[in-house]
Amino acid sequence: MVSSPDIFQAAQAIRPYLPELLTPADADAMAHRLELALRATTDSSTQQAEILSVLSAADLTREWLRLYQEEQKPAADILNIIRTYHPLPGKAGVVASPRYCCPVASCHQTWYRREASVEVPDCPIHGIKMVRESKVQAG
16 A cells, blocks of 8 residues: 555645656646645545545556556656557567469469458459469469
8 A cells, every 4th residue: 555645745746747657637637636635634535535536537647656656666766667669468470461373374463352251353464263372373
């Protein structure tokens, strides 16, 4: 559980970064709500809950808060962490499209099928259906 001083510290630390995390209108609105929550004269747990509610309203501020509190990242480094591109895990590679050729041996017309739902076209020169390259006979 995060203590109240940590919530207040996080709320103060995020304030300068709101314009970079949110649209100008959203940043202004969140800054105003955060200011009201920080100045509230309610008990500490209610005030802490309100601050958490304000900071959790947007995905980027919620992620910023998580990095600041859970991973103890410095406030100045969090924007770079959030904006860094992380590709999906797993093996990346080129997906090959099947190549189709005219079955006439002297014809060099080719076509690549990008989607299975697309019908194989006829050769524009000979007017016959193109065939998958592996089925074209050498010759």
